[in-house]
Amino acid sequence: MDIQYFVPKQSDHKHLFTKTNxxxxxxRSVVEFVNQFSSTIVTDPALKTxxxxxxxxxxxxxxxxxxxxxxxxxxxxxxxxxxxxxxxxIAPANVDTIFIYSLFISLLMGNSNIVRLSxxxxxxxxxxxxxxxxxxxxxxxxxxxxxxxxxxxEHNTEILEKISAISDARVxxxxxxxxxxxxxxxxxxxxxxxxxxxxxxxxxxxGKQIESLPEKEMDSLAIKFLNDSxxxxxxxxxxxxxxxxxxxxxxxxxxxWCAIEKRLDSYxxxxxDSDIINKMVYSYSLAIEKKIRFRSTxxxxxTILRTDLKTAFQSYSHCGSGLFLESNIDNLDSLLPFxxxxxxxxxxxxxxxxxxxxxxxxxxxxxDRIVPVGQALDFYPVWDGFDLSEMLTREVTVL
Amino acid sequence: MMQHxxxxxxxxxxxxxxQAEKRILLDSCLKNLDNYHYHKCMPYKxxxxxxxxxxxxxxxxxxxxKDFELMSISSEQILKxxxxxxTTSQKVSRIFIDKITATNQTKALVKIIQHYLGKARLPMLxxxxxxxxxxxxxxxxxxxxxxxxxxxxRNHTYALDHEMKINHEAIDEFCEKFxxxxxxxxxxxxxxxxxxxxxxxxxxxxxxxxxxxxxxxxGWKKLQQEAVDNDTFKSKTTLITGIKHIHNFYGMVEQVGxxxxxxxxxxxxxxxxxxxxxxxxxxxxELPCHQTGVIAVESILPLSYPGHRLLTEDIGTIIGEDxxxxxxKGKYFLIHGRLKQAETRGCSDTMH
Numbered sequence: 130m131d132i133q134y135f136v137p138k139q140s141d142h143k144h145l146f147t148k149t150n151x152x153x154x155x156x157r158s159v160v161e162f163v164n165q166f167s168s169t170i171v172t173d174p175a176l177k178t179x180x181x182x183x184x185x186x187x188x189x190x191x192x193x194x195x196x197x198x199x200x201x202x203x204x205x206x207x208x209x210x211x212x213x214x215x216x217x218x219i220a221p222a223n224v225d226t227i228f229i230y231s232l233f234i235s236l237l238m239g240n241s242n243i244v245r246l247s248x249x250x251x252x253x254x255x256x257x258x259x260x261x262x263x264x265x266x267x268x269x270x271x272x273x274x275x276x277x278x279x280x281x282x283e284h285n286t287e288i289l290e291k292i293s294a295i296s297d298a299r300v301x302x303x304x305x306x307x308x309x310x311x312x313x314x315x316x317x318x319x320x321x322x323x324x325x326x327x328x329x330x331x332x333x334x335x336g337k338q339i340e341s342l343p344e345k346e347m348d349s350l351a352i353k354f355l356n357d358s359x360x361x362x363x364x365x366x367x368x369x370x371x372x373x374x375x376x377x378x379x380x381x382x383x384x385x386w387c388a389i390e391k392r393l394d395s396y397x398x399x400x401x402d403s404d405i406i407n408k409m410v411y412s413y414s415l416a417i418e419k420k421i422r423f424r425s426t427x428x429x430x431x432t433i434l435r436t437d438l439k440t441a442f443q444s445y446s447h448c449g450s451g452l453f454l455e456s457n458i459d460n461l462d463s464l465l466p467f468x469x470x471x472x473x474x475x476x477x478x479x480x481x482x483x484x485x486x487x488x489x490x491x492x493x494x495x496x497d498r499i500v501p502v503g504q505a506l507d508f509y510p511v512w513d514g515f516d517l518s519e520m521l522t523r524e525v526t527v528l
Numbered sequence: 529m530m531q532h533x534x535x536x537x538x539x540x541x542x543x544x545x546x547q548a549e550k551r552i553l554l555d556s557c558l559k560n561l562d563n564y565h566y567h568k569c570m571p572y573k574x575x576x577x578x579x580x581x582x583x584x585x586x587x588x589x590x591x592x593x594k595d596f597e598l599m600s601i602s603s604e605q606i607l608k609x610x611x612x613x614x615t616t617s618q619k620v621s622r623i624f625i626d627k628i629t630a631t632n633q634t635k636a637l638v639k640i641i642q643h644y645l646g647k648a649r650l651p652m653l654x655x656x657x658x659x660x661x662x663x664x665x666x667x668x669x670x671x672x673x674x675x676x677x678x679x680x681x682r683n684h685t686y687a688l689d690h691e692m693k694i695n696h697e698a699i700d701e702f703c704e705k706f707x708x709x710x711x712x713x714x715x716x717x718x719x720x721x722x723x724x725x726x727x728x729x730x731x732x733x734x735x736x737x738x739x740x741x742x743x744x745x746x747g748w749k750k751l752q753q754e755a756v757d758n759d760t761f762k763s764k765t766t767l768i769t770g771i772k773h774i775h776n777f778y779g780m781v782e783q784v785g786x787x788x789x790x791x792x793x794x795x796x797x798x799x800x801x802x803x804x805x806x807x808x809x810x811x812x813x814e815l816p817c818h819q820t821g822v823i824a825v826e827s828i829l830p831l832s833y834p835g836h837r838l839l840t841e842d843i844g845t846i847i848g849e850d851x852x853x854x855x856x857k858g859k860y861f862l863i864h865g866r867l868k869q870a871e872t873r874g875c876s877d878t879m880h
Contacts, residue, residue, distance in 0.1 A: 402809045402810070406591075413575050413588065417575060423581075429812065
C-alpha cells in the first residue's frame with residue numbers, strides 16, 4: 130500500500146488502521162497544543178508572507194479558543210458531552226489550509242484524527258505539516274501523537290475502506306463527484322458523514338451608501354473585498370463570484386471598482402497568463418450566449434461582466450481568477466427565486482444586521498452564512514450549516 | 529478588400545516588405561476584416577459589442593473555435609472543415625473554409641514555399657504512412673499539413689509503412705532514383721524524429737538525402753519531454769540522412785496558409801500575409817523585442833471565419849525586425865512551447 134506519512138514523523142500501517150483513545154472536550158493538553166501551534170505560526174518570520182497561514186494562526190489564538198470553549202460550555206450547560214471517537218478528514222485539493230480548521234475543532238472536542246491530504250497539496254500544507262511535527266515533538270505533547278495522523282495516498286478504495294471501517298465520523302471536503310465516490314465507501318452503521326460540498330458565494334452592496342462613501346472607507350472596503358476574492362484565485366467556496374448591487378448607481382459602482390483596481394496593483398494575487406486566458410475564454414463564451422457587457426478595467430486581472438440577475442445566478446460556476454458578474458436589484462426579496470443550497474456565503478456592505486436577520490428568518494432557501502465584506506474566508510465552527518462542535522461530539526444522557 | 533489581398537500575392541517575395549511598410553498595408557486589410565466579420569459573424573459581433581472597445585484590439589482566444597462554430601459564411605458555402613489534432617477525449621477546433629479562403633490560403637502557401645524551393649515541383653518524401661491522408665482518425669492537422677504541401681511535390685513517396693515502420697525499399701528507391709536532384713522531405717517534427725531518424729539510427733543505417741530540403745512542423749512538446757532541442761534535432765538528422773537544409777515551421781489550423789518558416793539562421797519569419805505579436809495577457813499590451821509572452825497572430829487570409837486576429841496559447845519572443853542575418857524583412861521570432869495550464873484550484877476536487 131502506497132501511503133505517505135506526514136504526521137507524526139514515525140508512523141506505519143498498523144498504527145494508521147487502529148482505533149486510538151479519545152480525550153475529553155477541551156482537555157488542557159489539547160488546548161495548550163493549539164495555543165503553541167498558533168503562536169508558532171504567528172511568530173515564525175518565514176510564514177509571515179502566507180496570508181492564509183497568518184489568518185489561521187490568528188483564528189486559533191489563545192483568546193479565540195477560550196471564547197470558543199466558553200460558548201461551548203454555555204451551550205452545553207448541564208449536559209454530558211464526549212468525543213465522538215475517530216474522525217477521518219478528507220481534505221480538498223487546493224484550498225491548502227481549510228482541512229486544518231476542521232481538524233483542530235475535532236481535536237479540541239477530544240477526537241483522534243486521521244487526515245487524508247490531497248496528493249496535489251501545495252506549499253502551505255507542507256509548511257503546516259512542518260510546524261505540526263515540530264510542536265508534536267515537544268515532550269509535553271508526546272501523548273497527542275495518537276490524536277493527529279496526517280497521510281496522503283492516491284485514490285485507493287482499499288485504504289479508504291480500512292480507515293472508514295474504524296471511523297466514527299468522516300469529514301469529507303470536495304466536489305459533488307468526489308463526495309459521492311467517497312460516500313459510497315461503507316462506514317460503520319453507527320458513524321456519521323459530514324459533507325462539505327462545493328458551494329458558491331456572492332456579495333451584496335448597498336449602492337446608495339457606497340456612492341457617498343468617503344475615500345478612506347472606500348479604500349478599506351476595497352482591501353477587504355480583495356482579501357475575500359483573490360485568495361486561492363477566487364476559487365474558495367466562500368469567495369464571491371458575483372456582486373449584486375442594491376440600488377446601485379453608476380457613480381457608486383465606478384468608485385467601488387476603481388478603488389479595487391487601485392489596491393489590486395500592489396496585491397499579490399499570483400494569477401498567471403493561463404488564468405487570464407481561461408477567463409477570456411469563459412467571458413467571451415458568455416458574451417456569445419448571454420446578454421453581458423464588459424465593464425472596462427485597467428487590466429485583465431479584474432474582469433467585470435454586467436448582466437441581469439438571472440444570468441448572474443446562472444453563470445456562477447466560472448473559473449475565478451478575478452472574474453465578477455455584476456447585477457442590480459432594488460429589493461433583497463428579488464434574490465429569493467434564485468437561491469438554493471449551492472449558495473454558501475453572502476458577504477455584505479451597507480446593510481443593517483437586523484434587516485438581514487429578518488430577511489433570512491423568512492425561511493430562506495439556501496445560504497449558510499451572511500458576513501460583512503472582509504470576513505468571507507474566516508472559518509467559523511458553524512460551517513455550511515453544520516455546528517462542528519455538535520457533530521463531532523456525542524451527548525450522553527443520565528436520567 | 530480583395531484588391532488589397534491581391535497586392536500581397538503580387539509581391540515578388542513574401543519577405544520583401546520592411547516591417548513599417550508592411551504594417552500600414554496589413555493594418556488596412558485587417559481593419560476591413562474587422563468590419564467584415566463584425567457584420568457577417570454573429571458570435572463575433574456579440575463579443576465585440578460586449579467588450580465595446582476598439583475592434584483592432586480584440587483577439588479571439590483560439591480555444592473559442594473548440595466550443596463554437598465561428599463562421600462568416602452560410603453553411604452551404606463551406607468547402608471544407610479543418611480540424612485541429614486532438615485525442616478523442618479532447619474537443620477539437622473546427623475551422624470552416626469556403627472557396628475563396630481556400631484559394632487565398634493556397635496562394636499564400638505557394639508564395640512562401642516557392643521562396644525556398646523555386647517554382648519546379650520536386651520529388652517528395654513524406655515521413656508518414658500512406659493512410660494518413662485517407663484515414664478518418666488522422667484526418668486532421670497531419671493529413672491537412674501533408675495535403676497542403678502535396679502540390680509542391682511529385683513522385684510522392686511515403687517513408688513509413690502502415691505499422692509506422694521504415695519502408696526501406698521505398699526509401700532506397702527514392703534516394704537512388706533522384707540522386708543529385710533537389711528533393712523535398714516533409715513530416716511532423718515528432719514523426720521525423722521518432723519514426724525516421726531514431727529508427728534509422730537504431731538500425732545503424734545511414735541514407736543519402738543530401739540534396740533535400742526538410743520541412744517539419746507540429747510542435748516540440750513530445751521532443752522536449754525527451755530533451756531534444758532544435759540543434760540536436762538538426763545535427764542528428766543531418767548525420768543520419770544527409771539533409772542539410774532543415775526548416776521547422778510554426779502554423780496552426782486556425783490560420784492555414786500564412787505559415788512561419790524557420791530561416792537558415794534558426795529564426796521563424798512572418799510572411800507578408802500575416803504577423804506576429806508577443807502579448808502580455810494581463811494588459812493585452814504588445815511586449816518589446818526579447819521579452820517573452822503569449823503569441824497573438826494576425827492574418828489577412830481568413831474570410832470565411834473570424835480568424836484574422838487570434839490569441840494563441842503559445843509562448844514566444846520577438847528577436848527583431850527587418851535585420852535578420854538571413855536577409856528577410858519583417859519580424860523574426862522564436863516559439864518556446866505551450867503556456868502551462870494553471871493547476872486546478874478551489875475546494876472542488878478531493879480525489880487528486
